[in-house]
Every structure is written in C-alpha cells, then in structure tokens.
Amino acid sequence: MIDQSMVPYLTAIVESIEDAVLAKTFAGIITYWNPGAEVLYGYSASEMVGRHISLLFPAGLPREFNAIMRRLEHGERIKHFETVLVAKSGKRIDVSLTISPLFSRRGELIGALTIARDNSDRRRAEHQLSLHVERLALATAVARIGVWEWELSTDQLTWDATMLAMYGFEPTDRITYENWAACVHSEDLPGREASLRRVVEQNLDGSGEFRIVSADGGVKIISFTERAVLDGAANVVRVVGVNVDVTERRAVEAALRKSQEQMKYLAEHDFLTGLPNQRILNDRIGQAIELGSRTGRTVALLFLDMDGFKHINDSLGHPAGDKLIQSISKRLLDCVRSSDTVSRQGGDEFIVLLPEVNHPEDTAIAARRMLEAVAAVHSVDEHELQITACIGISIYPDDGLDAETLIKNADTAMYNAKDNGTRGYEFFQPAMNLRAVERQFLEEGMRQALERAEFVLHYQPKIDLRTGAITGAEALIRWMHPTRGLLYPGNFIPIAEASGLIIPIGAWVLRQACIQAQSWIGKGLPPITMAVNVSPVRFESEGFLEGLFAILNETGLDKKSVEIEVTETLLIRRPELTASILRTLRETGVRIAMDDLGTGYSSLSYLHNLPLDALKIDQSFVRQISMAPNQIGIVSAIILMGKSLNLKLIAEGIETAEELKFLQDLNCDEGQGYYFSPPVLPEQFARLHNTGGFRIFGDAARTRSPLNSCDQIAREQERDRRRLS
Ligand SMILES: Nc1nc2c(ncn2[C@@H]2O[C@@H]3COP(=O)(O)O[C@H]4[C@@H](O)[C@H](n5cnc6c(=O)[nH]c(N)nc65)O[C@@H]4COP(=O)(O)O[C@H]3[C@H]2O)c(=O)[nH]1
CATH class of the missing domain: 3.30.450.20 (PAS domain)
Structure with missing residues (x-):
C-alpha cells in the first residue's frame, strides 16, 4: 500500500x-x-x-x-x-x-x-531506415551491385538477386563456394582465393577485378570488394562483399581509349599517307638535335618537292593525285631506315629526317636513292605515271641549330635544286639564303612593276637567211628596276613563274607586242610576224586561251601575224592538254613555234603529232657550229627532221658569219642573233625594218649588218648582263 x-x-x-x-x-x-x-x-x-x-x-x-x-x-x-x-x-x-x-x-x-x-520519432527513424535500406537495395540493383555474405561458422553463402543474375544462377539454386569457384575464370581463380584468404586469415580488405565465364562461354569482368566482419573478440566471423559487372564499362572505356588514341594519331599524322605530320617531325628533329649535340653526330634534313604534281592532279583528278602521293610516300619509306622519319608537309612536299649521319655526303646517296624511287613508274588506276622530284638538304649543326632553321634552309636548297635542275638535289649553302632574300626582294618589286610601268619590251629581228629580209620580231621583256637598273628575263622570269606573277606579266607582254605591231603597220612598215614567249605556267593556267583571244581581239592584230613560242617542257608535262590547246590556237590562225628545241628531254619523234609552224634551234646548238664543229651533226639532224615535217626552221643566237654560212648551207629558213641585231627598242627596230633588212651575200662572210651600231648594242648588252648576273 x-x-x-x-x-x-x-x-x-x-x-x-x-x-x-x-x-x-x-x-x-x-x-x-x-x-x-x-x-x-x-x-x-x-x-x-x-x-x-x-x-x-x-x-x-x-x-x-x-x-x-x-x-x-x-x-x-x-x-x-x-x-x-x-x-x-x-x-x-x-x-x-x-x-x-x-x-x-x-x-x-x-x-x-x-x-x-x-513513438512518432522512433517510428519516423525506423521508417527512414527502412527507406534507406530499400533505396540501397534499389541502388545496388540499378547499379547492378551484387551483395554477398559468407558465414564462416556455417560456411553458408548468401547472395542477393543481383549476384545470382550476374552469375547466371536461379533464385532457387543453392550457392556454394564450389559453385562460385567454378564460374571464376581459371586464370583468375588463384588470385581471388588468395584475396579471400587474406580477408579471413589476416582481416585485410580485398578489391580488384576478375573474370567469370558464363555457361554459354561469355566472359564478364567483375569488380569486387570484400571485407571481414568481426565479433566482439575481434575474430573474423563473416565475410561480406560486393561484385559489380564492369564488362560494359570496360568495353566503353576501351572504345573511348581507342578513339582518343585515334584522335591523337590523327592530330599527329597526315590523313592521306599516315606519315607523321609537321608536329611530330618537329619533335623528332628536336630529339635528333639533342642527341646529335651529345654524340657529335650530324643530322640531315631532306626537303622533297615533286615537279609538276599540280598538273597530274588537275588533269587526272584529285583521287588519282592522292594515290600518287600515297605511292610516293611508300617509296620514300622503303628508301630509309626505321629510325629515320618520313613526313608529309601537305601537298606534294615531304621532309625526310635522317637523325644519324656519319658524313654529310652520305645524305647525297640517300637523296639519289629517293629521286630514283620517286622517278620509277607509278601505277595509279589505269595510268602509268611518271614524276620527278627535287631535294634540298640541310645539315645540323652546319646549316642550323633548330628545326625551323633546318627546314627553312632545306626548303631554300630545294628551290635551288629546282632552278639548277641538273642533279635533282642540292646541299644548302649560306649563299642560297642571299639568293632567297634576293628572290623575295624581286618578287615584291615585281608585284608593283606592272602598275608602275617598269616593264619594257625589246624586239629582236628574225631574218630570212636566203634574202636577208626581216620576217618577224621576237618580243623580249626587260625590267627597268627602280634601283637595280635594267634587268633581263633570266633575273626575274623564274621568280615570276614560281609566284604566278607570270600570268599578268605574260598578258601584258602579249598586249604590248600586239599594240607595237599594229603601230608599225600604222606607220607603213611591211607586216611582220610578232613572236611572243609564253611561259608553261601561263600556258597551263585556267582561261589562258580566252585571255589570249581577248587580247588579240582587243588590239585587232591579225592572228596570222602572231607567233606563240612555247617550250618543250610543256610537252613533257602535259602532252595531251598541250596538243589540244595548240590545235585550238592553230585553228584560229595563230602561228606556233617550238622554242629551245633539243634542250629538254622530249623525243623529237612525236613532234609530227603537234600542230606546229616552226622549230627554233636553241643557240647552244648554233654555238656548236663554231665551238665544236665535230658535234654539229645534231644541228643538221634537227634541220633535216624539221624539213621532213614541213616546219620552218629558225636558228637562234647566230653570232658569227661561220654559223650563218653553215645554217644557210643546211637550208635553215630563218635566224636571229647578235650577228644581225640584238633585241632593240621599238624605234631602233622600226629603223632596221625601214632599211629593208640585211644584205645577205652568197658568201656569208661578206654579209653586212645595216645597222653599224648593232655590234655596239650587243656588246653593251653583254656587258650589262655580265654585271647583273
Ligand atoms: N648570247 C646570245 N644571246 C642572244 C643572241 N641573240 C639573241 N639572244 C638572246 O637569246 C634569248 C632568246 O630568247 P629565248 O630563247 O626565247 O629565251 C628567252 C625567253 O625564254 C625568256 N623570255 C624573254 N622574254 C619573255 C617573255 O616576255 N615571256 C616569257 N615567258 N619569257 C620570256 O627569257 C629568255 C632570255 O631572254 P633574253 O635574255 O632576252 O635573251 C634572248 C636574246 O636576247 C645571240 O646572238 N647571242
């Protein structure tokens, strides 16, 4: 109570x-x-x-x-x-x-x-807990995380539904250690068992990846983590673990890695040839220089550029051009060692790095090998293509101490190889840099020369070697340079061709020559043929014919009075296109002369397929008449062949009575040269023409030029030329 x-x-x-x-x-x-x-x-x-x-x-x-x-x-x-x-x-x-x-x-x-x-708070907490548990179960299911437990005292394994599905077991299947082990890839089982032993015996957490093999032989990659559960006395009583099927993730990662590698590859290689690009090349040059500076070895850089590749590309199309580039790249790779680097700079340019060269001269051997390899016939689609290359060589440390300088100097040497055109390769020399600067200076000046009316034409008479009459004039360009004085074509035409400036300059020459011829006719002088040189670059340029006809129509000069002088190189480069343009020209009445005949590599035999009016015998052959009389057979052969093709023969550069006599004896039709007159100003030409030409006697030795000053002019021009070159 x-x-x-x-x-x-x-x-x-x-x-x-x-x-x-x-x-x-x-x-x-x-x-x-x-x-x-x-x-x-x-x-x-x-x-x-x-x-x-x-x-x-x-x-x-x-x-x-x-x-x-x-x-x-x-x-x-x-x-x-x-x-x-x-x-x-x-x-x-x-x-x-x-x-x-x-x-x-x-x-x-x-x-x-x-x-x-x-009880609300406790209930809420319990409710939250069960929510967490549910969410965890959901998350493990969604994330396909399989959870398992291994009760050591009873040796009982408990797997959740994700584990069962992962291993391909039914919910009713009894899971034993042996069942599990049978699923593990035989190569991975020892590692897995060792991990479990470490957990059980040493209480060390285990994690990693292993493979399981399903009944159908499919392999899955499983990521695992496992840990011991201890009792109050710190004894391991249970092992719990999770398994995650990472097969897809690994596949995606592998694909990602592959695409990253591909992107890296593309960023570092030329897509067309698979060759390393400029970036990699620069790295490799840097490494080679570093090694070279330590070992004292020289490093060589070869800059290759194809001749006339653009024309192949234009005429056969880009796919064929691409195949040719691929073929060239394979050939170049075959020429070098695996430690060398062949890289494509774009277009038809390649750079080859030879990182270890004992003697710089060895590079010449490699260069010759490459030139030969490139020059051999390439089978592209149904075409058998031939192409040549030029190589410029720079050497570390002599020609530069860094990649940029070495590449620039090899490039300069390559341009020199193109200009010289004999061996096909050139070693860089410091003087070339001066030439390159000079080229640059002239190119810049030339861009304004047309506007500033700095170009002038001189005219050299062509003489009928039987009568002495003036039959025509060859227009020859000169440049009145504001600081350098009178420049001859040899000093600037190659630069104009390389820069493309030859196209407007050539059009100017044609227009000016036609206007001049019209002006002489207007002054009552007998009509003559006006010959104009056409550069291959201009000849092959787009719209050449249209431009030419426009000028002829504009000036009104009779087409029959115009003679286009083309060079043999055109025939080698693009025979079909050349022949077709020449045919169109010829049909309109324009006359065509083949200039510098015999200096190129073309076979004379195909000349009969071309619509030509005249052959010009190069002055180097004419010179042989007086300098190497034992080799004059070639002049006779050219004249005979020309005659057999019904072509007019015009000899260039006649300087002596002996040469004239020889040519007369071979019935050469026309000639030009200092013996008669150098190229002269229009007024001088008009005076010459007015006198009715030259008196040619049967005895050439007694032939006289009507212009007493001609010898004098020729001498002065020769002197100027020597001073400038
Ligand atoms: N030693 C010697 N030489 C003589 C004699 N007679 C004439 N010559 C020179 O020989 C060259 C003849 O011209 P080419 O073969 O067409 O050779 C020409 C031509 O290929 C090219 N050229 C000249 N003007 C033009 C032009 O307007 N356009 C193009 N594309 N090329 C031109 O430049 C080249 C050189 O022209 P030039 O310096 O004017 O040199 C001219 C002329 O002055 C002789 O008796 N002895």
Whole structure:
C-alpha cells in the first residue's frame, strides 16, 4: 500500500512527466488525465475525464483490446504495446503503451493505468531506415551491385538477386563456394582465393577485378570488394562483399581509349599517307638535335618537292593525285631506315629526317636513292605515271641549330635544286639564303612593276637567211628596276613563274607586242610576224586561251601575224592538254613555234603529232657550229627532221658569219642573233625594218649588218648582263 503522505509527491511526479498518464475504469471511462496526456492528445483533463477511452481509438476498439483486458484481469501488466491513437486534431499518433491493472482493496479489477509514450520519432527513424535500406537495395540493383555474405561458422553463402543474375544462377539454386569457384575464370581463380584468404586469415580488405565465364562461354569482368566482419573478440566471423559487372564499362572505356588514341594519331599524322605530320617531325628533329649535340653526330634534313604534281592532279583528278602521293610516300619509306622519319608537309612536299649521319655526303646517296624511287613508274588506276622530284638538304649543326632553321634552309636548297635542275638535289649553302632574300626582294618589286610601268619590251629581228629580209620580231621583256637598273628575263622570269606573277606579266607582254605591231603597220612598215614567249605556267593556267583571244581581239592584230613560242617542257608535262590547246590556237590562225628545241628531254619523234609552224634551234646548238664543229651533226639532224615535217626552221643566237654560212648551207629558213641585231627598242627596230633588212651575200662572210651600231648594242648588252648576273 502507498503511504498517504506520499500522494502529493506522487501526484506531482505524475503531473510533471512528459509521458501521457491516464486512468480508466474497467468499462473504459477515463478517471484521470495528466498534463502529459493533454500535450500528447490535445484534449484537456476536463474534456476527457468521464469520457470513454474509445474517443482516442481510430476506428472503434482495436482488435487486441479484449485480449488486453483479459490479461489485465489476470493481473498482468502490458508493456510496450504499440498502437495508433487519434489526437484531438485528428492526427494519428504512434504510441507505445504500458498498461497496468488497477485493483480495488478487495482485489477486484476496477480499471487500468496507462502510460503512453509518443513513438512518432522512433517510428519516423525506423521508417527512414527502412527507406534507406530499400533505396540501397534499389541502388545496388540499378547499379547492378551484387551483395554477398559468407558465414564462416556455417560456411553458408548468401547472395542477393543481383549476384545470382550476374552469375547466371536461379533464385532457387543453392550457392556454394564450389559453385562460385567454378564460374571464376581459371586464370583468375588463384588470385581471388588468395584475396579471400587474406580477408579471413589476416582481416585485410580485398578489391580488384576478375573474370567469370558464363555457361554459354561469355566472359564478364567483375569488380569486387570484400571485407571481414568481426565479433566482439575481434575474430573474423563473416565475410561480406560486393561484385559489380564492369564488362560494359570496360568495353566503353576501351572504345573511348581507342578513339582518343585515334584522335591523337590523327592530330599527329597526315590523313592521306599516315606519315607523321609537321608536329611530330618537329619533335623528332628536336630529339635528333639533342642527341646529335651529345654524340657529335650530324643530322640531315631532306626537303622533297615533286615537279609538276599540280598538273597530274588537275588533269587526272584529285583521287588519282592522292594515290600518287600515297605511292610516293611508300617509296620514300622503303628508301630509309626505321629510325629515320618520313613526313608529309601537305601537298606534294615531304621532309625526310635522317637523325644519324656519319658524313654529310652520305645524305647525297640517300637523296639519289629517293629521286630514283620517286622517278620509277607509278601505277595509279589505269595510268602509268611518271614524276620527278627535287631535294634540298640541310645539315645540323652546319646549316642550323633548330628545326625551323633546318627546314627553312632545306626548303631554300630545294628551290635551288629546282632552278639548277641538273642533279635533282642540292646541299644548302649560306649563299642560297642571299639568293632567297634576293628572290623575295624581286618578287615584291615585281608585284608593283606592272602598275608602275617598269616593264619594257625589246624586239629582236628574225631574218630570212636566203634574202636577208626581216620576217618577224621576237618580243623580249626587260625590267627597268627602280634601283637595280635594267634587268633581263633570266633575273626575274623564274621568280615570276614560281609566284604566278607570270600570268599578268605574260598578258601584258602579249598586249604590248600586239599594240607595237599594229603601230608599225600604222606607220607603213611591211607586216611582220610578232613572236611572243609564253611561259608553261601561263600556258597551263585556267582561261589562258580566252585571255589570249581577248587580247588579240582587243588590239585587232591579225592572228596570222602572231607567233606563240612555247617550250618543250610543256610537252613533257602535259602532252595531251598541250596538243589540244595548240590545235585550238592553230585553228584560229595563230602561228606556233617550238622554242629551245633539243634542250629538254622530249623525243623529237612525236613532234609530227603537234600542230606546229616552226622549230627554233636553241643557240647552244648554233654555238656548236663554231665551238665544236665535230658535234654539229645534231644541228643538221634537227634541220633535216624539221624539213621532213614541213616546219620552218629558225636558228637562234647566230653570232658569227661561220654559223650563218653553215645554217644557210643546211637550208635553215630563218635566224636571229647578235650577228644581225640584238633585241632593240621599238624605234631602233622600226629603223632596221625601214632599211629593208640585211644584205645577205652568197658568201656569208661578206654579209653586212645595216645597222653599224648593232655590234655596239650587243656588246653593251653583254656587258650589262655580265654585271647583273
Ligand atoms: N648570247 C646570245 N644571246 C642572244 C643572241 N641573240 C639573241 N639572244 C638572246 O637569246 C634569248 C632568246 O630568247 P629565248 O630563247 O626565247 O629565251 C628567252 C625567253 O625564254 C625568256 N623570255 C624573254 N622574254 C619573255 C617573255 O616576255 N615571256 C616569257 N615567258 N619569257 C620570256 O627569257 C629568255 C632570255 O631572254 P633574253 O635574255 O632576252 O635573251 C634572248 C636574246 O636576247 C645571240 O646572238 N647571242
């Protein structure tokens, strides 16, 4: 029994605790309601005392109520009965109830005392936990993370559904260590078992990758992590682990790696030939220089450029041009060692790096080998193509200490090789740089020379070698350079050709020559043929014919009075195109002369296929008449062949009476040369023409030039020329 004196204290305790305390009769009528109950349920004591407890029940009496009452009748105390009650606000509250029976003095059950504790927070926490667990399960399923446990005491393996699916097991299959081991790739099993041993025996975490082989032979790559679970005495009792199927990820990574490698390759190699590009070449030159500076070895750089590649590309199309470049690149690779680098600079340019050269002269051997390899016939589609190349060579350390200088100097040497055109390769010499600067200077000047009217034409008479009459004039360009004085074509035409400036310059020459011829006719001079040199570059340029006809129409000169002098190189480079352009020209009446005959490499035999009017015998052959009489057979042969093709023969550069006599004897039709007159200004030419030409006697030795000053002019020009070259 409770000491009555304690009642106030007990009441104070019950009134002050946070838990809800209520007393009710056996019939369920509330007889006591503490402040904690007011807070929990929202009802005040006055509202609840005398009311039935079922007011708090969500939907009538809970099923367990009667059972609880029975247990209370037996004097049992109900602990932690969890249920849901409804507060005044209608909110459902999770509560944990402790219900104690209340007996009368006579021991009859008269009611119950209930202590309710708000369980909402704990429930929420539990709910959150179960959500986490669910999410984790979902995440492991989505991420295809398989989870497993190995209970060491029972040797029981537990796998989740992802694990089973990963290994191809059915949910009903019994998983044993042996089943698992049978799935592991035989090469990886020892490693896996060692890892498990380390976990079990040494409590060391394991992780890594291994392969499993499915029943159909498919291989999966599995990433694993495993760890020991310890008991209170730090003994390993369980091993838990996760498996992730990373097969696809590894495949994607491999594909990504491959595409990155491909991108790197493309960034460093020429797409057409697969050769290293400029970037890699620069690196390799840098490495070679570094090595060379330590070992004292020389490094050689060969700059190759194809001759006339553009024409092959234009006439046969880019696909054929590309195949030719590929064929050339293979040949070049065959010429060098694996330690050498062949790189393509774009277009038809290649650079070959020989990182270790004992003697610079050895490079000449390599260069000759490359020239031969390039020159051999290339089979491209149905075509048998031939192409030549020029090579410029620079040597480290003599010609430069860095990649840029070495490349620039090899390039300069290559241009010199093109100009000299004999061996096909040239070693760089410092003087070449001066020439390159000079070329640059002239090219820049030439760009303005047309506008500033710095070009002039001189005219050299062509003479009928039987009568001495002037039959024509050859227009020859000169450049009145503002600081250098009079420049001859040899000084600037090659630069104009290389830069393309020859196209406007050539058009100017033609227009000027036609205007001059018209002007002479206007002054009453007998009509003559006006010969104009046409550079191969211009001849092959787009719109050449249209431009030429436009000028002829514009100036009104009779087409039959115009003679185009073309060189043999055209025939070698693009025989079909050349023949077709020449035919069109010829049909309109324009005359065509083949210049510099015999200086190129063409076979004379195909000349009969071309629509020619005249052959010009180069002055080097004419010179042989007086300088090497034993070799004059070739002049006779050219004349005889020309005659047989019904072509007019014009000898160039006649300087002596002896040469003239010889040519006359061979029935050469026409000639020009200092013996008669050098190229002269238009007024001088008009005066010459006015006199009716030259008196030619049967005895050539007595032939006289009508212009006393001719010898003088020729001498002065020769002097100028020597001074300039
Ligand atoms: N030693 C010697 N030389 C003689 C004699 N008679 C004439 N010559 C020179 O020989 C060259 C003949 O011209 P080419 O063979 O057409 O050779 C020309 C031609 O290929 C080219 N050329 C000249 N003018 C033009 C032009 O307007 N356009 C183009 N594309 N080329 C031109 O420049 C070359 C050189 O022209 P030039 O310096 O004017 O030199 C001219 C002329 O002055 C002689 O008896 N002895």
